[in-house]
Amino acid sequence: MKKLKIVRIIARLNIGGPAQNVVFLTQGLNNDKFESILLSGNSSKMEGDMIYLAKERNMQLRLIPELVRELSFFKDTMAFLKILTFLFKEKPDIVHTHTAKAGALGRAAGFLYKVFGNRDLKLVHTFHGHVLEGYFGKLKNQIFIQIERILALFTDRIIVVSEAIREDLLRLGIGTTDRIVVIRLGLELEKFFNIQDNATSNNRIRVGIVGRLVAIKNHKFFIDVADLYLKLFPDFPIHFYIIGDGELRLELIKYVEGLGLSHSISFTGWEKDLVKVYSNLDIVCLTSLNEGTPVSIIEALASGKPIVSTNVGGIKDIVKPVCDQLGINESIILVEPGDKERFVDALRYFAANRHMRNSFGEKGRTFVQNNFLKERLIKDMDLLYTTISKRSEL
Secondary structure, three states: OOOEEEEEEEOOOEOOHHHHHHHHHHHHOOOOOEEEEEEEOOOOOOOOEOHHHHHHOOOOEEEOOOOOOOOOHHHHHHHHHHHHHHHHHHOOOEEEEEOHHHHHHHHHHHHHHHHHOOOOOEEEEEEOOOOOOOOOOHHHHHHHHHHHHHHHHOOOEEEEOOHHHHHHHHHOOOOOOOOEEEOOOOEOOHHHOOOOOOOOHHHOEEEEEEOOOOHHHOHHHHHHHHHHHHHHOOOOOEEEEEEEOOOOHHHHHHHHHHOOOOOOEEEEEOOOOHHHHHHOOOEEEEOOOOOOOOHHHHHHHHOOOOEEEEOOOOHHHOOOOOOOOOOEOOOEEEEOOOOHHHHHHHHHHHHOOHHHHHHHHHHHHHHHHHHOEHHHHHHHHHHHHHHHOOHHHO
């Protein structure tokens, strides 16, 4: 039986969920039914690079240096032409794009290839987050929304990683109910399942936030929360860690210094050994202004850590909520954006109660074991590709 050839396209393999998602899919769908090839641009130095994941797995990876995050007429044109040339050379059955830039260039090239090369080609795109809101100004947002509406007209399936993103796309007039499907992230989480609770020495609680140092992650709010916490509870030992790197690193360091918190907040940069990172934390935070399905939260849950997070985007879809007036569900405390006092209360709740930290952590670990493993992702995508290509008829 003829294999289905898939060309997967992503703008860059920077640290985060999209990179892991495409690597696991490209590797997992190289089997008796599929042949997968990955096209990618290069990551910037400040973002952190996960290209090593692809190289470790000896995948079919092709780099397009002109495929960059920033808008550039020359580079975008060159990237488009290279993608189009590659499609005519490889003759894929499915083109699956990830992230906004790759989604626009890849689907446009795919459409031309479909018209002039293979009318049976299927186009698939994955929205990994709420990239249309919270990242740009109003004018740019409107332009990008219009572009996505047009692209959706010839996209056979639009995949979203959470129900919240699906609702947002439909609200914005992007895609239709019959073409948008929810497929959760699937990750390699087994290494986190054996992390145990580490009793803090001298009762010094360790609170951390993991992610790129960019505006959408709202690290200044995390710093402000730390400042308020230390003012309200100066006698309760606690230390805050900012794990990651990005364009705002120097600005955030100066902000911490200006508040006189350098002795209480540490910047670690990127840490490759994430098992060590989560092993050394008691509480994990996320303060984003918007999110799809943040990998740091899933990894923290797999590590058995309690979480305090802003209630934005698809975060509420990660766990099964328990309706109560406190906003507490099975494994995470959700706080409305900007509510520093509530965030501090949640931190104090966990910091003072090791039993509840363990209880929340155990429930969160069980949930991700049942919902976010790589094997489930590959199975779901296998079914989708088979369905849209009418593989059963081959």
